[in-house]
Amino acid sequence: MKTGLFLIVGLTATLAACNQNTAIGNDREARLDPPAGASPIEPASSALQNVATALVKPETMTDADIAAIGGKQGRCVFRLTEVGFPTFVYEPGGLGFIKLNGKLIPVEPAGSDRFNSGELLVTTRMLDGEGNAGLSAQQLIVVPPGAGDELGYSGYVDCDR
Numbered sequence: 563m564k565t566g567l568f569l570i571v572g573l574t575a576t577l578a579a580c581n582q583n584t585a586i587g588n589d590r591e592a593r594l595d596p597p598a599g600a601s602p603i604e605p606a607s608s609a610l611q612n613v614a615t616a617l618v619k620p621e622t623m624t625d626a627d628i629a630a631i632g633g634k635q636g637r638c639v640f641r642l643t644e645v646g647f648p649t650f651v652y653e654p655g656g657l658g659f660i661k662l663n664g665k666l667i668p669v670e671p672a673g674s675d676r677f678n679s680g681e682l683l684v685t686t687r688m689l690d691g692e693g694n695a696g697l698s699a700q701q702l703i704v705v706p707p708g709a710g711d712e713l714g715y716s717g718y719v720d721c722d723r
Contacts, residue, residue: 598624598625598626599626600624600626600627600629600630600666601623601624601626601627601630601661601664601665601666602665602666603630603631603659603665603666603667603668604665604666604667605667605668605679605680606662606667606669606679606680606681606682606707607679607680607681607707609662609663609665609667610662610663610667610682610706610707613663615706615707615708615709615710617663618662618663618704618706618709618713619662619713620642620649620650620660620661620662620702620704620713620715621649621661621662621663621664622642622646622647622648622649622661623647623648623649623651623659623661623666624647627661627666628648628651630666631651631659631666631668634648634651634722635722636653636722637651637652637653637721637722638651638652638653638654638719638720638721638722639651639719639720639721639722640652640686640700640702640717640718640719641697641717641718641719641720642715642717643717643718644693644694644695644697644718645695646717649661649702649715649717650684650686650702652669652677652686654675654721655671655674656671657669657670657671658671658677658684660677660684660704662682662704662706667679667682669682669684675687680707681706681707681708682704682705682706682707683703683704683705683712684702684703684704684705685702685703686700686701686702686703686719687700687701687703688700688701688719689701689716692718693718695718697718697719697720698718698719698720699716699717699718699719700716700717700718700719701714701715701716701717702714702715702716702717703715
């Protein structure tokens, strides 16, 4: 009987701490948390150093990240959903930025709809169709350094021209 009581008390104490969340922006009042700072801008060679290629996935950019790269004006913005935050921001035939491993990586143009930073390759491909909000469907393909396979993501693009 005492063993069961100790087990119940132990589980109750463990579960009592489950509602504590100290991560900024998660389940807390926005006025209490400082705004998120921009992610560092680094080339792929250092941003992805010692990171397993299987862990490299495009991440969404915050408003601070967008400001750090110079904004969205005159650029195309790829989003995984029509209302989501940007994942890839680029100028057709010009410089682009993608967020991988918590870093903003500038990618240089390497041909039509192709960008790279060292061994990192990013390509875009327009798809047939559009979303409910009228954005054009697009595919983002990411090939991390040393990867055997490419990673493809379908989403939507909005070009501000």
